[in-house]
Amino acid sequence: MSMRRVAVIGTGITEFGELWDSSFRKLGIGAGLAAVEDARISADLIDAMYVGNMSAGRFIRQEHVAALIADYSGLARDHIPATRVEAAGASGGLALRQGFLAVASGLHDIVVVGGAEKMTDVSDMESSMIQSSADDQEWETELGATFASLHALIATRHMHNYGTTREQLADVAVKNHSHGSLNPKAQFRRKIDRNVVLKSPIVASPLRMFDCAPSSDGAAAVVLCPLDAARKYAETPVEITGSGQASDTLALHNRKDICTMGATKVAAERAFKMAELAQKDVDVAEVHDNFTISEILAVEDLGFFPKGQGGKATEEGRTSFEGDVAVNTSGGLKARGDPIGATGVAQAVEIVTQLRGKADKRQVKDADVGLTQNVGGTGATVVVHIFRRA
Amino acid sequence: MATAPRFWRENPSRYNLVGFKCNSCGKYNFPPRIICPSCRRKSVGKMEPVKLKGTGVIFSFTEVHEGMDEQNVQKPYVVAMVEMDEGAKITGQVIDCDACDLAIGTKVRTTLRKLSEEGSAGVIHYGYKFIPICGESTVSPDK
Numbered sequence: 001m002s003m004r005r006v007a008v009i010g011t012g013i014t015e016f017g018e019l020w021d022s023s024f025r026k027l028g029i030g031a032g033l034a035a036v037e038d039a040r041i042s043a044d045l046i047d048a049m050y051v052g053n054m055s056a057g058r059f060i061r062q063e064h065v066a067a068l069i070a071d072y073s074g075l076a077r078d079h080i081p082a083t084r085v086e087a088a089g090a091s092g093g094l095a096l097r098q099g100f101l102a103v104a105s106g107l108h109d110i111v112v113v114g115g116a117e118k119m120t121d122v123s124d125m126e127s128s129m130i131q132s133s134a135d136d137q138e139w140e141t142e143l144g145a146t147f148a149s150l151h152a153l154i155a156t157r158h159m160h161n162y163g164t165t166r167e168q169l170a171d172v173a174v175k176n177h178s179h180g181s182l183n184p185k186a187q188f189r190r191k192i193d194r195n196v197v198l199k200s201p202i203v204a205s206p207l208r209m210f211d212c213a214p215s216s217d218g219a220a221a222v223v224l225c226p227l228d229a230a231r232k233y234a235e236t237p238v239e240i241t242g243s244g245q246a247s248d249t250l251a252l253h254n255r256k257d258i259c260t261m262g263a264t265k266v267a268a269e270r271a272f273k274m275a276e277l278a279q280k281d282v283d284v285a286e287v288h289d290n291f292t293i294s295e296i297l298a299v300e301d302l303g304f305f306p307k308g309q310g311g312k313a314t315e316e317g318r319t320s321f322e323g324d325v326a327v328n329t330s331g332g333l334k335a336r337g338d339p340i341g342a343t344g345v346a347q348a349v350e351i352v353t354q355l356r357g358k359a360d361k362r363q364v365k366d367a368d369v370g371l372t373q374n375v376g377g378t379g380a381t382v383v384v385h386i387f388r389r390a
Numbered sequence: 391m392a393t394a395p396r397f398w399r400e401n402p403s404r405y406n407l408v409g410f411k412c413n414s415c416g417k418y419n420f421p422p423r424i425i426c427p428s429c430r431r432k433s434v435g436k437m438e439p440v441k442l443k444g445t446g447v448i449f450s451f452t453e454v455h456e457g458m459d460e461q462n463v464q465k466p467y468v469v470a471m472v473e474m475d476e477g478a479k480i481t482g483q484v485i486d487c488d489a490c491d492l493a494i495g496t497k498v499r500t501t502l503r504k505l506s507e508e509g510s511a512g513v514i515h516y517g518y519k520f521i522p523i524c525g526e527s528t529v530s531p532d533k
Contacts, residue, residue, distance in 0.1 A: 128457040138400060139421040142505060143517065144458065144483040149469045152452035153481075160450070160494050204469070205453040205489065249427075253471050253479040258450065 003104040007230035007237040007390055008222050010039025011349040016218035016337030017187040024060050024118040028069040031219035031342075032114050039223040039233050043074060047108035049082040052095030052115035053341035058130045060118050069114060088134030089290060091115065092344025093374025093383030096222065100243050100385075103224050115345035116219035127215045131340070134377035136251035148212060148291065150252050150378045152204035155293040158259045159206065161308065164296060166206055168311030170197035172292035173210050173334055175320055180331020182362035187216055187337030197292075211292040216337035220346040227390060236356040242275030242386035244268060252378045263382035264301035264373060271371075272303075275386040279303040282325050282386075283367040284354045286347035288375035289332040295319075298373050299327060302384070326364045329354060344374035344383060355389045394508070397515045404517035407442040407500060409478060418442065420478040444500040445523070446474035453489040462506040472498055472520055483519045497523040 012034025014027050022030075028051070036043065051066040062068065070082035085095040092115030099113035119127050132140075132147040140150065158164045174194055180186040197210040223233075230237035246266035249255055256262060272278060279302065287302065289295035296310035304325050305313040313319060319327035330336040330350040333343060351370035353359050359367075370387040402408040409420030413436040414429040420442060426433035451470035458465070468484040470492070484498060498520040507514045 125457075125459070129459065132457075136421075138396075140481050142397075142515075143469075143481055144454070144463065144467065144505070145469050145481050146454055146457040148457055149452050149454045150481075152454075153450040153469070153471050156452055157450040157494070202453070202455045202466075203457065204455065207452075209456075251421075251481070253481050254427075258471070 004106055005227035006100050006103045006224055006240045007227040007234070008240065008348065008352045008387070009225050009230050009234040009237055010035040010037070010041070010223035011221070011352050012036070012038060013185055013220040013346055013349045014218050015185050016216045016339060016346070018120045019217040020120065022217060024056060024062065024065070024116060025068055025072045027118060027217060027219035028114055028116040029072050031116065031221040032069065032073050032112055035112065035221035035223050041110060041223065041233055044078070045110045046075060046080055046112055047110050048080055048102055049075065049112045049114065050095040050098045051082065051084050052092035052344055053084055054086060054088050054091045054117060055130050055133065055340070056118070058133070060121055069116070087381040088376035089288065089340055090344060090374045090376030090381040090383050091341040092220070092346070093372060093385065094245065094344065094381065096345060096348055096385060097243050097245055097383055099224050100240050103226060109225055109229070111224045112221060113224060113345060114219060114221040115342040117339035117341040118217050119215040119339060120217050124215065140251055146204060148207055149204040151291040151293055152207045153252065154258050154297065154378070155206050158293060158296065161259055162311070164308070164311035166198065167194060168315045169206065169211055169292040169296070170194045171314045172289060172295045173197050175314065176289060176328050176332040176334040179329050179362060180335025183331050183336060186331040186335050187214060188331065188335040207291055207293070213290045213333035213338035216339040218337055218339035218342050218346070220342045220349045222345060222348050222352065230390060237390040238352045238355045239388050239390040240385055241277065241388045242271035242273070244270030244274065244384045246270065246382050248380050250377065250380045255379070259297070260307065261297050261301045261375070261379040261382060263379050264298060264375070264384070267382040267384040268302045268373070271384040271386050275388070277369060277386060281369045282371045283369055284326045284329055284351060284364045285371040285373070286330060286332070286350050287327055287373045289328055289334050290338060290375070292334070294375065295327065295332065302371070302373055321364065329359065329362045329364060344372065347372040347374060348385065348387070351387045355387055394513045405502060407444055407518060408439050409442055410437045411440040412436060413438055418476040418478045420474065420480055442474050442476050442478065446472040446480070446498060448484070448492060448494055448496045448498060449473045449479060450494060451484065451489070451492055468492065470498070470520060484522065485519050486521045492522065499523050
């Protein structure tokens with residue numbers, strides 16, 4: 001493959017949370033401006049923009065959001081191509097991949113990748129209905145399945161097949177809240193213990209409220225350019241060394257094995273192959289913990305732990321700061337927050353921050369290689385990226 | 391909320407569990423598919439509508455307490471993934487039971503029930519739900 005090598009030269013992220021005084025456009029521009037300032041580039045240099053967004057049409061009744069963000073960023077003047085990318089929860093990661101491909105191909109030099117979602121202008125009920133639109137409407141949702149209930153089916157079966165315990169699920173949330181307490185941008189910055197999870201209201205058994213990521217408002221952005229040019233703009237450029245994407249059946253009931261996210265395995269294989277790296281090389285990973293069970297599947301299917309051992313590995317602290325691989329140092333979707341379209345880009349922001357050594361209290365020592373895993377629906381789209389300090 | 395035609399066009403499968411059998415590989419597809427995901431082009435013209443028997447076992451299940459349109463469900467309710475005798479897996483509600491009496495492997499059969507309604511004077515949508523089989527044998531007597 002004759003592809004150009006691609007680097008991240010700037011990152012920007014808003015606070016995540018219930019941000020009632022922030023509109024969609026204010027969030028998108030906030031993250032984008034921060035990323036452009038961090039990259040120390042002038043707006044004239046920007047060739048293109050990709051925006052990850054799942055459902056602005058239903059959350060704020062606004063489609064055409066890439067043009068909106070380009071306009072309010074002052075980029076309409078230059079008529080840059082601005083493209084919205086949608087793959088439910090994987091929208092942000094997929095926008096990053098589109099930006100990566102555009103730079104790698106030589107088509108564009110400087111690309112801004114953003115992700116944004118404004119979820120709290122609708123009720124909690126409406127928000128969960130919108131999230132379930134990632135599932136098969138005809139054959140899951142209309143029969144009574146919610147987004148959480150499909151993950152509960154995975155959890156029930158994982159517990160049955162592998163002896164994963166209710167406590168081990170709780171340990172994912174406990175760890176991610178602990179990590180989130182060190183992240184000033186996180187939605188939830190308070191540590192919790194197992195009892196908080198185990199005594200929280202049931203959402204879909206065995207999953208409880210503290211097993212689920214919240215509804216959030218927020219945005220994140222990164223600036224990409226060819227690696228050759230990166231040192232002009234950044235002291236510590238971070239290279240995207242691998243990018244993998246995979247699909248699977250839309251409905252959970254059509255999967256070969258509901259306890260394995262096949263698309264995660266394949267996307268990871270593709271990304272590791274491109275990066276010429278292996279699981280043991282990864283120091284820090286941001287994975288898609290929209291539910292606690294999702295992180296357990298992720299650490300197994302990414303190849304960090306054998307199938308069925310994800311719960312045990314979490315319980316033993318092997319996914320924490322001092323563990324084999326530090327997972328979700330930002331707090332993950334659970335504690336940092338999950339503004340859907342922003343999430344995949346926020347994961348990249350966290351990994352780049354770690355590899356630059358700028359993660360402050362949550363810094364992973366000597367972090368050299370990082371990974372992101374971003375999931376759409378119950379696993380019908382997965383995007384994996386691998387990053388390395390350049 | 392779905393419109394009436396969106397429900398109506400799926401009625402053969404919603405009411406009578408009509409799926410498609412691929413006569414290239416013999417696999418049952420439910421919900422219906424125009425193309426067999428295993429055989430792809432080889433399955434064109436070989437997909438035959440077939441009614442499933444309606445019996446199967448619970449592959450996984452959950453009791454749902456939050457997140458659905460409250461107008462259309464009484465909470466909590468049970469959602470299960472059921473492995474039908476023909477091999478296809480189907481997602482649906484399990485009714486006439488307590489979640490605590492269910493387990494992976496519990497035998498169930500389909501029954502036609504109300505799924506939802508479009509407001510108090512609107513169209514009512516029907517479709518399959520599952521009920522546990524208590525003391526019934528799923529093996530036909532002549533075998």
